[in-house]
Amino acid sequence: MISEMKHNIFSCNRKMLKYKVTEYIKSKKINLLALGLYTILTYLMVYLPVSINLNQTYLGHGEVVYWSHYFWWFDYAITNFINPLNNSMVFYPIGMDLVDSIFPAFLFTPITHIFGSVISYNLYVLSTFVLAGYGMFLLSKYLFEDSYIAFVTGIIFAFFPFHFGASLGHVHTFSIMWIPFFVLFFFKTYKNPTKSNIILSSLFFSINALTSWTVAVMLALFCAIYMLSNWKFTFSKKFFPKIVIFAILSLCFMSPGLYLIMKNMLVNENMVLGLNSFIHYSADLLGFVTPSPLHPLFEDFSNEVYSQFTGNYSENIVFIGYSVILLSAFGIYSYIKKKLDKSILFCLIIFFVLSLGPVLHVFGTYYFTDHNLTVMLPGILTKYLPFFNMIRVPSRYDIMVMFFFSIFAGYGLKYIFEKIPRSKSNKLIICCIISLVILFEFMAVLPTQDVKDTPDFYYSFQQDDNTNPIIEIPIIRSPLDSAPVMIHYYEYQKVHQKPMMGGYFNRVNPVYAEFMNNDSVLKTVFQGKRNIDIAKDSLSFAPLAYLKLNHGVSHVILHKKYLDQEDLNFLLSYLGDDYIMDNSVATDPLIIYNTSSASGQSFSVNNYVMSLDNGWHGLEYREGSIPTRWMSNNASIIVNSNENNEANLKFRAHSFYKPRTLKIYVNNDFYGQQIIPSTGFVNVSTPININKGENIILLHVVEGSDRPCDIPELNNGDSRNLSIEIQNVTVDAHKVNE
Incomplete structure (x- = not known):
């Protein structure tokens, strides 16, 4: 009897196991x-x-x-x-x-x-x-x-x-x-x-x-x-x-x-x-x-x-x-x-x-x-x-x-x-x-997009062992207007496999734009003609050499199709005429600058970059095309130099409503003053010393500023605090003998 019960239990267990295995296999087949x-x-x-x-x-x-x-x-x-x-x-x-x-x-x-x-x-x-x-x-x-x-x-x-x-x-x-x-x-x-x-x-x-x-x-x-x-x-x-x-x-x-x-x-x-x-x-x-x-x-x-x-x-x-x-x-x-x-x-x-x-x-x-x-x-x-x-x-x-x-x-x-x-x-x-x-x-039909042809230059560039970065211009500026350019740049990089200054990602674009804008030359190639301002650095004659020595850039590439004519003309003038063309892809003709050809350009003279700091109002244009900015009581300019220099600070100035006294300081040292008339622009030239590294030029107006809206006879609703307007700021420098 016990033996028979054990046999029945074993038989039931075997049937149950067989059933589970069958159901498992059936389930896997259905899956x-x-x-x-x-x-x-x-x-x-x-x-x-x-x-x-x-x-x-x-x-x-x-x-x-x-x-x-x-x-x-x-x-x-x-x-x-x-x-x-x-x-x-x-x-x-x-x-x-x-x-x-x-x-x-x-x-x-x-x-x-x-x-x-x-x-x-x-x-x-x-x-x-x-x-x-x-x-x-x-x-x-x-x-x-x-x-x-x-x-x-x-x-x-x-x-x-x-x-x-x-x-x-x-x-x-x-x-x-x-x-x-x-x-x-x-x-x-x-x-x-x-x-x-x-x-x-x-x-x-x-x-x-x-x-x-x-x-x-x-x-x-x-x-x-x-x-x-x-x-x-x-x-x-x-x-x-x-x-x-x-x-x-x-x-x-x-x-x-x-x-x-x-x-x-x-x-x-x-x-x-x-x-x-x-x-x-x-x-x-x-x-x-x-x-x-x-x-x-x-x-x-x-x-x-x-x-x-x-x-x-x-x-x-x-x-x-x-x-x-x-x-x-x-x-x-x-x-x-x-x-x-x-x-x-x-x-x-x-x-x-x-x-x-x-x-x-x-x-x-x-x-x-x-x-x-x-x-x-x-x-x-x-x-x-x-x-x-x-x-x-x-x-x-x-x-x-x-x-x-x-x-x-x-x-x-x-x-x-x-x-x-x-x-x-x-x-x-x-x-x-x-x-x-x-x-x-x-039901839906997804749009499609063909892979873009890659110009011959990038294939030849691929054979180069150089791992230095390149700059593609226009550099990506915003997520809305950059998609056509991004399509090309990202396809090309798969071929040339070189680092790229610039890119495309909504959450990074603003951060990188700030990085570009903190360097005068990078800002110029980044913004093109929009970067023209009152402060002019001394590298406009040798930007390629600057990009090579300071950022390791090997090539600067202009994409003609994606630059308006004014930007293209400006960049050609800025970068020079030592370039080659690549028209192998009709939809994206290239102008290519190789920075190795800029190696002989000297930095012993006028080696500095400038940027505006605090105290300036928005950019305006006099006589249709001359960049001009008004300052308030105080305004500062940052000058970065690779050398200690003796220099002349030069600019054109005009005072609002009445003559004002303009004092000039460099790194907290006083370098002189001049009366700025209100009847028209005058040239200002002041000898200064520039140290290696960052220098802060402070322009201080003794009489302070006025608001046009506070002067009844002007009948002007402008509520800005204005003192002196400035144009064409340059630093004419030469290296100090050491």
Whole structure:
């Protein structure tokens, strides 16, 4: 009897094990099938409408070249044993910390190394659709225990319109695919806090963070809402230590990127935009129910609507889909009726409200009634909260809005299945019909951008072992007018592989502009004719030699197509006529200066640069073209010299309203004074001594200044404090014999 019982138990255990193995294999086959279907759908939805050569054309436009260059840099840095987290090849000599999208560039390094950065970038774009769908499939399969429901929710999250919009060129906002993987293991941790679930949830949170800090902040908010909604369990003695371990592991996994982002937030005020930008890039309420302007059939209609919205297409395409709204309505009804955990519903509401930004937008308008009434929203708080203010575009919260709409659509589909006869064929038919409707609503055709041809010069330059930086002019000046130039520069650098003074990144551009403006010669090549001012340094006759000796520059390259004629003429005059031409690419003819030819130019005479300091009013022009500035009571000029010099300080001066006494000091030493008449300009020339290094010239007006608006007979509303206006400041110096 005992032997028979043991045999039966063993037989049952074996059958149970066999059943589990069979179900496991079946589950893996279903997962593999789903992954294959999402791959096919990505081919049909994303690639087929454009059918591009992935090696010659980018999916998206504009900034795609920047991100492709990002991929190239990681491969270049790792191959050459350089720190890949600081790109020293752009914004030379400052460089640029790579604070975002670290994981994608690192993950795709082998593909970049073998196939090149263009193919690598394009494959990455496509992979985000495949993995977003598959990740959502796995999460929904866990939540609903139904592969049909899971497949539909995966379609919604993979192909929702904002994903296409972000794919125009924002890696950190279209890289959404790791979100469902994290949420899956986060839910598993709450249900069964094993070591593997805690580690995997921490790992996937870190992957999200190292892929996109925008997504990381959103997920952190989701975690906070979920934890607080389940606070009794969260803060229980048994579970709370598990959450602490999760947090500590997450911080450890993402520490390299976290250090960089915090460092840049502390030292770079440009990491956060102003309130006007938060308002400008908010989602429009009408956008949630208006089909995407990228839709091939609704393009004309949608473009008329979207043209009224603030922001741009890569940010404001937030269409939910009518079928998704309907499914979600059923889902929310069922969710509330069954009294399920309210945290998911709270998340949907909170993220939806945050996506609307600081004030409500409807059809591009956020001022209502004749009194310009605005409807303030809670989203205004994110502008002033640390880390949340990094999400500089509120409409990006649509990522999480659609994530939770996908889940509620799953609940809606489950509700429908409960109301119909249980049959696999019925479920299959319904899922196919709903999937086709959703895919039709979400159809989009991404714009594409061809890789730009590279002039012959850069290929010949590649053979040069010289690792000195080059200057491309125009140097990137702003994110709005620089995209066409950036496309060329970043493609060319992949060929010549030399450091570049300048670059393109919204959060670094202002910092680098300050660096350029602190050097007289760099400021001149940076600003072109806009740099003409009253103070003239002595290097105008030898700027190439200065750039070589002081900054190590090997070549200065003028891009004729991107310089207006006045700027081009000014720079040709400034840099000289010792250059070569490269017309090998008709769309980008080059004028190339090699600084090695400037090595014989001497710095023994007039070796200084000048910049204006405090006390000056804005630049004006006398007689149409002569730069002039008014000073107030005191004004200072900074002179940097490589030598000790005896010099003559020269300028032209004219006093406002009445004669005034002008005293001149250099480094606090008095060097003379002169009466400046009010009847016209006079020439001033004063012997001074210039020390090696920085010198401060102070111009002091004894009688002080007056405001034109305070002198009745002038009938002038100018409220500035004016004393003397100055033109043509030079220092005629010669080296002191030592």
